[in-house]
Amino acid sequence: MLETSARLLSLLSLLQARRDWPGQLLAERLEISPRTVRRDVDRLRELGYPITATKGPDGGYRLDAGTELPPLLFDDEQAVALAVALQTATATGAGIAEAAARALATVRQVMPARLRRRIDALQVTAVERPGVRERPQADTEVLVVLSDAVRVREVLRFDYAAPGAEPGDGPPRRAEPHHLITWGGRWYLIAWDLDRDDWRTFRADRITPRTPNGPRFAPRALPGGDDVTAFVAGRFQGSGDGWPCHGEVILDLPASRVYPFVSDGVVEPLPATDGRERCRLVLGSWSWHGLASSLGHFDADIEVVGPPELADAFARLSRRYAGAAESFS
Incomplete structure (x- = not known):
């Protein structure tokens, strides 16, 4: 059985997933008794979540739309992790530093006072290695497109700008996207290049996606297994097919x-x-x-x-x- 805090988060997630939930079904999904469901609903109501009881043969619950977001259910470790992640967003190379700062301010406002004090006490400065700051930042919309192609396993069609060139100068590329990774302040797409019949690592800031994507594909295994970390380290540390x-x-x-x-x-x-x-x-x-x-x-x-x-x-x-x-x- 889940601990109380984890169970409350699971209950809240279920209530957000559909309009009405019979009480018995909630109990079965959470593997608890209907009486525990009622107690957990009362706890969420005390935190400010507008949950109403629904009538019917079985009775149930509904999460109504609220005008204000109540305090978020973060424990101390989660609050610290969130603060660190958002404050170090400048080092990701994704061009989201300003948005991350706004997100941290928004989340801070809806946290309980105790967790707000923990976040305020944790001030982190992301110091980049020399040369990283001047590197081109990847467009966030491009990153979303690449990530979605990886997730749904669809062939990606895109223009790729070689050094000193512009996107579209050469023929469009076709690749089976495998992973989207960040390395040394840059974003890269690991993919099987269909035209060159080999694995390639493409810089995301040089990619201009074309629509629509190509057909779905069955994912291939990376050389040496499916260890992405080992594959990327080999490419960038001069081993294997990396530096000549x-x-x-x-x-x-x-x-x-x-x-x-x-x-x-x-x-x-x-x-x-x-x-x-x-x-x-x-x-x-x-x-x-x-x-x-x-x-x-x-x-x-x-x-x-x-x-x-x-x-x-x-x-x-x-x-x-x-x-x-x-x-x-």
């Missing part, structure tokens, strides 16, 4: 100083050597020169673990930089 070049180095810096500047790499702290903190970094890039250059941004001693192509790129860059320094002198 990925390497591993040891930096003469503590992991805490490296992690904030690595949005799609793996940082692992290493035991201190001679009092110096070091870390292992696995990172991907479109080219070996690009990877070597990005690693040089940390301004620290670097030990290349592998592969040889990364060491060769460091050697070529060192000769190029040395030549630039000599030309100046």
